[in-house]
Amino acid sequence: MRPEPSVQPKRLVIVSDAWHPQVNGVVRTLTKLREQMEARGFEVTIISPADYRSAPCPTYPEIRLALTLPHAVKARIEALQPAFVHIATEGPLGIMARRACLRNSWRFTTSFHTRFPEYLRERLPVPLAWTYAFLRRFHNAAETCLVPTQSINDELSARGFKTLKVWTRGVDRKLFRPQPEVDLKLNRPIFLCVGRVAPEKNLEAFLTLELPGTKLVVGDGPSLPELKRKYPDAVFAGKKEGEELARYYAGSDVFVFPSRTDTFGLVLLEAIACGVPVAGYPVPGPKDVIGVSGAGVLSDDLNEAALGALAMGKVDPDDRLRSFSWEACADIFESALTEIVPSREAVARWIGRKRAVPARQPSDL
Template sequence: MKKLVIVTDAWHPQVNGVVRTLAKCCELMAERGYEVIVVSPQDYRSVPCPTYPEIRLAMTTPSAFRRKLARLNPDYVHIATEGPLGFMARRACLKMGWSFTTSFHTRFPEYLLDRFPIPPKWTYAFLRRFHNAASHTLVPTQSILDDLQERGFTGLELWTRGVDRTLFHPRDDVTRELPQPVFICVGRVATEKNLPAFLELDLPGTKLIVGDGPALEDLRSRFPKTVFVGKKEGKDLARIYASADVFVFPSRTDTFGLVLLEAISSGLPVAAFPVPGSADVVGATGAGILSDDLHKACLEALEMPAFDPAEVLKPFTWKACADILENVLSSTKSVAQPVGKPDNQPQTVASGG
């Protein structure tokens, strides 16, 4: 049995696309005969992230982490995040001469720019240095892959996502008591999700926000006519999706957005900006409207003819997601062999922006 260690700073009890993707992949890889071990902040003392208290930062030392990784004696190491554990895993693998893979889930340069005056080209140079030491870096969409290639990232592999079609399907009447139509947005209620771009729109019916996060109370006070229902999961979430009319995705920085697949699987047309992530999913499925005028996109999506979720979502399956990960691992040298991409070691010239 092959042993796969996944190192991630994002894990339960966080609720986000990264955690859900990794959890599903752990399940599928275990079904394929792998022993999957997740190393996360749950294994250590941790402190809350300054601007995201629900995100925990692990407290350990590089030497202690390296000893732990050596004791685990894996066949493969996958580093899923660029946080404290991710950096210690990268450092440990390089020090021990182990090959490893990484994945790019989050556009941190754009997230940071929302909060601090840090030029994205600096942050991308930092991330390029991190990922180019890996044998392969998995990315969620073609547009993100193209962008990272232009910025000097190497060893990139497209890593699609999936959706549970047995859970998310049309249609329910749980929100039928609300003024119609219902425009819904699901996800973390945080600055980077750009929710005011949706909530400020003059739309008929009801705006419904599903999710929790640091910006929730502020947005509740600013937009009293919006219905905020908090975090929902499983069947409760599926019923809300299936009772809405349009899914609105105002984020400009998400690399993918699993919620897009869930909405489309529920028969909802999507209204979104024409940016990477949204454009990849909506473009591949045709199940929505992309426009820099989000108001126009919402109203046009409302008038779209019905589509067959099973048909438009054929490219997006969790099996395909697991297939890609397994293929990448099988083409990666085991950790007992030397690192296989010396020409992709850290570079010193910043590019992109």
């Protein structure tokens, strides 16, 4: 009797310039995605700055930029012999991985996580049109570009991005959960903001609100010293993770999300999972999460939104988070994956390039 043939794992390479020890939405998404895909029988390799010598990114020192050469990244991917390649970011590694795929006429997918043009404009006078032109060229070479919300899908489509597909997010419901017994020992009501303390997060829009009780900021970043000096009445708890972070959510009354540039905002789901209503602006991210879940109030007047969310009281996560799960996130990702084998169009382009090269003449030898 012949033995059953062994099932070879489906090899998936994900290239990301954002990875541990960074703490942000991209890293959390890719970490959860890897868990989900491995449970589905994929052999997942993350190529990240952790694999190379790196240098701190200007203005973002906790973000490391890989110091390597394109041929090294190309050789690494080829050695892994993947069936699928996904490029998660548009940084140095992402650019080199994209180049390697195009050189090999491999199909690949990408994802759009960050409104990098708006972040860059906060720091340098770079026109949005220039940065979006680079991103459009980057992502339009992919078979599919995954985007976090329908609002971002519509914005990018209007800017000429092609082959877009909406890719939802999830939340760890075991960690982030209602905990009525939590007492943060601060004056109530407690208005909480969680995230990177940086200019693009628009924290001053929160800290200048006229609200009763306590304004609480959880997170770290380059703007922290200045904001602590300017707003001594607010409580700055610093960076928190895991169970301790979940307690800060559960012990608060309203979650305020002042950012106007996030593409999704995983912290929104974390707050809702803890039963906390959300206040934010009616912009992509909050509009897609709160608009779908109904777990908060959106207004161009953030003070009005915060007081409106307070009046709602605690929300029911089971009722509000039905459409958000890491399983659904992995389902969409898996459906978008495309084997690296060249498409007919890619083969035709490759043949066309070869034919365009003139044959070498004896005089050239």
